[in-house]
Amino acid sequence: MLKTLLWLLTVACIKTGRPRTAKRAIEQVKQRLSKDGWPEYYDGKAGRYVRKQARKYQTWSISGYLVAKLMIENPANLSLIPLEEDKKITEPRLTRSASF
Template structure:
């Protein structure tokens, strides 16, 4: 798994009332990502090895990690992520009046 997917895992954990799982994943990311150079993905059955083709210092890896931390600190940000089953959650970001279709 790559850090870019960490924010989706965090969102799912918060939505299913299991923030401790997200917290554990972020703790693991805290200990590995900076040391490994923010790789695209990890490889192997247990995800212990930096992927052979993984590029390092990837913006999306760092962004996924940061979004995860922010969502866990303040779950109200979860409203920005709309999944199909989230009909009751309205997006917090609205189009500007200047948006053209």
């Protein structure tokens, strides 16, 4: 499951000042996913690859990795993925219509 959430882990690590943790996770995932053919998921406590059921070359596996790489290479891209804490709640402004 980490592979599909890798991009979110990367964003969280960068925003909390831990980019090294994200880099380490990206490298570990890269080695394993590319070797296993970018599977849909890993299963079990040991995270072993489920060969017959996990389909290979899944788009979300590849795109999650690519987005994570994009974020770690250029943290300015973090603004593309707003988190709840990033949203500023503003009071709506009540104004009169010009027709009155």
